[in-house]
Amino acid sequence: xxxxxxxxxxxxxxxxxxxxxxxxxxxxxxxxxxxxxxxxxxxxxxxxxxxxxxxxxxxxxxxxxxxxxxxxxxxxxxxxxxxxxxxxxxxxxxxxxxxxxxxxxxxxxxx
Numbered sequence: 001x002x003x004x005x006x007x008x009x010x011x012x013x014x015x016x017x018x019x020x021x022x023x024x025x026x027x028x029x030x031x032x033x034x035x036x037x038x039x040x041x042x043x044x045x046x047x048x049x050x051x052x053x054x055x056x057x058x059x060x061x062x063x064x065x066x067x068x069x070x071x072x073x074x075x076x077x078x079x080x081x082x083x084x085x086x087x088x089x090x091x092x093x094x095x096x097x098x099x100x101x102x103x104x105x106x107x108x109x110x111x
Contacts, residue, residue, distance in 0.1 A: 004031070012038055012061050018097045023047065028101075035104040041065075041094040049091040055105045058082040063098030067091070 007029045009015065016026055018040045029036040041047075041063070049068060058067075060080040067074050067082060068091040076082070084090060092100075 007036070012101065013099065016040060018042065018062075018099065021045075033106050035102075035106075037102045037104075039100050039102060041092070041098040041100075043094055043096050043098070045094050045098075047092045049089050051087045051089050052104060053086050054107075055086055056084045057103040057105070058084070059101045059103075061099040061101055063094060063096040065092055065094040065096070065098050 009028060015028075015038050016024060018024075019042050021042050023039060023041045023045055025037050025039045027035070027037050038061075043063075058081070060076045060078055062078050064075070064077045067076055068089070069082065069084065070088055070090075074080075074082075092098075
């Protein structure tokens, strides 16, 4: 079986240590259809409002915080899930050490 048919990670919590300050990330998989990145944030860190041109999925793996999603703010914790349409302005503020999985989904390649 070719290496690129699947990606297996036994434990996302052990992919990297959470930072004491700021943010860190690790790309887990990237190809023409998916960009999957694990982010780790120190408690109290903020990612300013931004948007991306592709649909995105976020799964909170660890911690607590808030997401601004357009004009709304939602509280998130381990187990929270967010689906975002392209270009939705969003931001994140963490209250505790925080880890999230981001999956960006690109259009299928044209045949």
